[in-house]
Amino acid sequence: MNFGVDKVRAAVVGIDLHRGHLDIAVATMPASPEVARRVVAANRALFDWARTQAIPVIHCITQYRDGEEIRLNAFWRTRAEDPDNPRRNVMRHNLIGMPGGEVMPGLQDARDWVVDTKKRYNCFVATDLELLLRSHGINTLIVTGVNTNSCILSTVTAACSMDYAVIVPSDCVDTMDAPALHDAALLCIRTAFGFVMSSQEVMALPELRAA
Template sequence: MINIGVDRIRAAVIGIDLHRGHLDMSVATMPASPEIASAVVEKNIALMNWARTSSIPVIHLVTRYRDSKEISMNAFWRTRAADPNNPRKNVMRHNLIGMPGCEIMPGIYDPAKDFVVDTKKRYNCFVATDLEFLLKTHDINTLIITGVNTNSCVLSTVTAACSMDYAVIVPSDCVNTMDHPSLHDAALLCIKTAFGFVMSSEEVMQLPELQNV
């Protein structure tokens, strides 16, 4: 048993950008490796199935842009698009509304039980979305954060959640990155040092504190 800092846990799983734009090699504009994509999908399916049977809400955050102008407002992203050797070189045509990359990967989403927030446009899932409203509606105080990329959207959302006084748990095998593996490791180190708990998905599912929450 661990003390995660809340008296009565009300948890939710937050799946970040588990969509085809990162994880389906046939359509991805900013792909992770096929091996990473397969592993992340498999681990998230198992974790989310457990969450549903444990009455823990599952919330999917999906990046979608109306047009490239919404992307190009970000100064740093413009520099990535200008570099043909950068993994984010396709950022200006990533997950525009109507593209297949905006679809959640098969097997991850349960339309009968899950929530979807598909207005995400920046790394931090709280920016310009109604995620906080949804969490408050369901009295959530503990976030189990999964998805990609560990060193951008996951890290940014974790730091924001910590600053907003949510307890945070990151299942290390349910997150990964399209970038170098060292950045995945560095992001997890930052998280467990100052922002939240990092453990395997098996460890998460065995936590007594999350049984019958």
């Protein structure tokens, strides 16, 4: 398959697969239990496969020093003031030391890389993700995680503009918001920013097999 690069050098970028979204016992901005179970299971299978193919797995995790880092975002302040908004807990989401910042059990391996300074939807903002990718010659990103319609979409659009090839396994992303927003985000991605396919299709790609 033509991904627009001379030779695919891929990494998996798992975004916010942490307890703050996916463990209902501690989550401050939770996805539904059904969504959490489904996305964790799909990512576990993909990550396990990627490691067998010598494809690096990178965990991008949101963590804030304090609420002031969150309050700097004007729109997020409005979400915190709306008691009916599913993102109303944004001002106390994943502060350093909270259990929400932990990667969901079963997803992290000692061989993986971690970028735990993510503070905005776009994983490239105020992190060393680009340095990590460029220093290891990565030109193709397999982007997974939550939420499809915010962090996934924002990171994918940025990655496209930075000239990475982008693949999104549709069953490895999901959202705490309405299913229609998940579908709309995937439509936006496949239209203008990257390739959307199932994780089974990703794992069958000959371009991603270890030499």
